[in-house]
Structures are given as structure tokens and as C-alpha cells.
Amino acid sequence: MSTNPIRVGLVGAGAIAQVAQLPALATHPDVEIAGVVTRSEDSARRNLRRWPIDASYGSVEAMIEAAHLDALFVLTPKHDHVRFVEVGLRSGLDVFCEKPLATTAFQASELAQLAEESGQLLMVGFNRRYAEVYRRAYDQLNGKQIRFCVAQKNRPGSEYRATLENAIHMVDLLRWFCGEATDIAAHSVASEPYEEEGTMALIRFDTGAIGTLVAARCAGEWDERLDLYGGMTSLRVTAPDQLATSADGVTSLVEMRPRASGWAQATETMGFAPAVRHFIDRVADRQQPLTNGRDAARTQQLIEDVITAAGLPTEDHPDVSSMWKSVAQ
Numbered sequence: 001m002s003t004n005p006i007r008v009g010l011v012g013a014g015a016i017a018q019v020a021q022l023p024a025l026a027t028h029p030d031v032e033i034a035g036v037v038t039r040s041e042d043s044a045r046r047n048l049r050r051w052p053i054d055a056s057y058g059s060v061e062a063m064i065e066a067a068h069l070d071a072l073f074v075l076t077p078k079h080d081h082v083r084f085v086e087v088g089l090r091s092g093l094d095v096f097c098e099k100p101l102a103t104t105a106f107q108a109s110e111l112a113q114l115a116e117e118s119g120q121l122l123m124v125g126f127n128r129r130y131a132e133v134y135r136r137a138y139d140q141l142n143g144k145q146i147r148f149c150v151a152q153k154n155r156p157g158s159e160y161r162a163t164l165e166n167a168i169h170m171v172d173l174l175r176w177f178c179g180e181a182t183d184i185a186a187h188s189v190a191s192e193p194y195e196e197e198g199t200m201a202l203i204r205f206d207t208g209a210i211g212t213l214v215a216a217r218c219a220g221e222w223d224e225r226l227d228l229y230g231g232m233t234s235l236r237v238t239a240p241d242q243l244a245t246s247a248d249g250v251t252s253l254v255e256m257r258p259r260a261s262g263w264a265q266a267t268e269t270m271g272f273a274p275a276v277r278h279f280i281d282r283v284a285d286r287q288q289p290l291t292n293g294r295d296a297a298r299t300q301q302l303i304e305d306v307i308t309a310a311g312l313p314t315e316d317h318p319d320v321s322s323m324w325k326s327v328a329q
Contacts, residue, residue, distance in 0.1 A: 001287035005032040006283055009069045011060050011084045012076035013038050013047050016052050016098065020127070020272035021073060028280060035067040041232050060084055064091045071121075071283050074098065079320050080163070082107050085122065086327035089114050094121035096279045100168055101293065105301040112293035121281045121286075122293035126172045129291055130278055131271030132256045133243050134173065137228065137235050140245060141177075144231030149178055151209040151226050154198075154219035161316070163188070163199045163307055167215035171306065172291075172299040173226060183303050186213075186309035194317050201306045213306065 008025060010017065013036055025031050032052045035062050038044045045054035057063035064072070064087070072088035072091065074081055074097040082102050088095040095115070101108040101124045115122035128134050151170035159165060175181070183204040190196035198216040211228070224239035234246040241256035267273050275291075282289045283292060304314050 005030055006070045006280060007032050007034040007068055008071045008073055009033075009035040009037070009057075009060075009063045009067055010053075010073045010075060011037045011063075012074065012080075012098075013043065014075065017073075017075040020267055021075060021096075021125075021276055022047075022051055023267055024273035024276035027071075028277065030284070031280060034069055035063040037063055046127045048195075060087055064088070065095070069093055070121060071096065071279075079103055079316055082111065085111050086114060089118050089120050089122065092120065094117070094123075094279075094283050096125065096276070098122050098125045099172075099296070100124075100164060100300055100303070101296045102300065104314060105297065105304040108293075108300040112297040115136065115293045121279075121282055121289060122296075123275075123282065123289035124291050124293065124296035124299075125171060125272075125275050126169065126291040126299065127271035127275045128169050128173055128239075128294065129176055129271065130274035130275075133237050133241050133269070134226070134271070136243055136254070136256070137226070137237050138177065140235060140243075141228070141230070141233070144233055145207060145230055146178055146209045146230040148229040149174060149195065149209060149227065150214065151211065152214040152216075152223065154214065154216040154223040154257075156217075156219055156221065158195045158197060158217040160194055161313075162196055162217050163215055163310070163312060167199060167213060167306075168299065168303045170213055170215065170226070172296075174203065174205075174211040174213065175299055175302060177226075177228060178203075178209040178211050179205040180298070181305065184302075184305050184309050186306045188200075188310035188312055189218075190312060193311075193313050196312060199306065199310050199312070201309065203302075203306070204257050236296040240266055 037054050071094040074084045097280050153170045181203050186201035188196045188199040197218045201213040203211045226237040228235040236244045243254045245252050
């Protein structure tokens with residue numbers, strides 16, 4: 001660890017944090033995990049036993065006051081993101097927030113504005129952009145303009161607001177590869193509007209590219225793919241670690257690293273750990289993160305436009321507070 005480690009605090013330490021952000025933070029040579037706020041004392045004790053965390057606190061305000069933080073990781077359910085991100089920014093901290101940044105695009109834009117006005121860094125964990133397989137595909141295009149892009153993220157079983165919670169990853173990739181959306185058509189299958197079976201969208205971008213989103217929650221297996229076509233080149237990403245490139249009648253297949261099951265492998269291959277390292281690097285050098293607050297707000301606006309076009313609700317269920325137990329309790 002360096003002489004002056006970056007002191008971080010966590011709000012929320014649930015399932016994703018255990019396999020994504022915490023392993024990356026715990027092994028980073030320039031980071032000290034100074035504190036954590038969780039939903040219960042039992043959860044706090046488990047985290048203190050498992051991870052090199054200095055202390056647990058009853059509230060984010062108490063942690064900020066006592067732990068001398070440089071940065072705050074907001075890893076709670078999304079309906080708590082706005083208040084915790086706002087507290088962090090207003091307290092002079094850089095903030096890493098899990099996706100989506102907020103419940104609505106308007107809230108996300110307000111948080112981006114607050115970060116810009118405060119001079120603090122705000123990064124959203126769109127981890128796919130940091131995954132080696134997607135970064136290689138992006139670099140391999142070498143300036144070739146994409147004409148068609150098909151982004152798919154399919155899996156068995158739905159969840160609350162599935163398109164916003166999960167398909168947003170692929171929408172973010174569509175923006176990254178294709179530009180800003182100019183026209184959107186979308187449909188969903190949803191007997192329950194807050195727990196859809198899936199959504200499909202057709203999006204035209206300002207670069208002239210056309211993108212398709214496929215997000216089926218009635219699939220037989222977990223399946224994430226990105227197909228790109230342009231400049232007489234075809235690229236197919238099969239997540240988490242396979243890239244096929246076809247040009248001039250030749251197809252090459254590259255495996256980023258040996259496949260392995262489970263989250264331990266996915267922490268690296270799906271970009272969770274690289275995203276954390278990117279944020280820590282930006283805290284150190286004061287440059288804007290790739291997925292900064294303003295960029296994340298644009299992704300959230302696009303996913304909200306898709307949701308609207310598909311006829312799904314754009315705001316949380318009125319009883320959302322009873323569906324999730326806040327970490328502040």
C-alpha cells in the first residue's frame with residue numbers, strides 16, 4: 001500500500017458487492033476500506049470478519065464524519081442511490097455508484113449536474129465497458145463505422161423492472177459503439193408491467209448506425225452477445241470472454257482467458273474489477289471516468305426512452321419501499 005492510501009467507504013455490501021467490488025478493493029495496493037454501512041448488525045459483523053474493513057457504522061453520515069474518506073461506493077438497491085450519492089458529493093467525496101445511477105433519467109441528470117458543480121468525480125458501474133472482451137472489440141474496429149449492431153442479454157426468470165435493471169448494460173454498449181439515439185421503437189411482453197418477460201427495441205443512432213436490443217427473460221440459459229457489422233468487418237462478442245472477427249474471408253477466434261464457471265472468474269472477465277481499478281485511478285489523477293455521471297445519465301435517458309416506447313412504467317412501483325429494506329434501517 002502506498003504512503004497515502006485512498007480511503008473508501010461502502011454503503012451496501014450485498015451479493016454483487018461480495019463478488020465484484022469488495023474483492024477488487026480488498027486487493028488493491030493503494031486502497032484502504034475505511035468503513036461500511038449495511039442493513040443489519042449481523043451483516044456488518046460478517047463483512048468485518050471476511051474483508052479488511054476498518055469499522056462499520058450505523059449511517060452513511062456517521063461514516064463520513066468519522067472515517068476520513070476520500071471516496072464513497074454506493075452499492076445499494078437503486079431506489080437508495082440518489083440520496084447516498086448526493087450525500088457523498090455534497091460531503092466533498094468522489095462517488096462510485098452501481099448501475100443504474102437513479103430510478104429515473106431526470107434524477108440521474110440532476111446527480112450528474114451536482115457532480116459537475118461540486119467538482120467531485122462521479123462514476124457509474126457500467127462494467128461491460130471495462131471488460132477485456134468488449135474493449136478488444138472496440139479497439140479492433142479501429143475507426144471503422146458501425147452500420148448494424150445487435151445487443152442481446154437473455155436469461156431465465158424475470159425480476160422487478162428487468163429492462164432497467166439488466167438490459168441497461170446492453171443499451172450502454174449500444175451507445176458506446178454506435179453514438180447517440182435519434183429514433184426508437186420498442187415492444188415488451190409483460191403480463192405484469194413491473195416484471196416484464198422481455199423487451200425488444202430498434203434504435204437509429206446519429207452516426208447512421210442501427211441497433212437492436214434483445215432482452216428476453218424467458219430464455220433457457222444466461223446468454224449475452226454483441227454482434228457488430230461495418231466496414232466489411234463482422235465482430236461477435238460472446239460474453240464473458242470470446243471474440244470472433246471476420247474480414248477478407250477470414251475468421252479469427254480469440255479467447256481472452258480460459259473459461260471458468262462462477263463469479264470469481266466473472267469479476268475480471270465481465271469488467272467488475274477493472275471498473276473499480278479505473279475509478280481508483282481517476283480518483284488519483286483527477287481525470288473524468290469513462291462512465292462518468294453525465295455519460296451515465298445519457299445511457300439512463302436512452303433506456304428510459306426504450307421503456308417508454310415499450311409501454312412499461314418509467315417510475316418505481318408506489319410500494320417500492322416495502323419491497324426492499326433500506327440499508328439505512
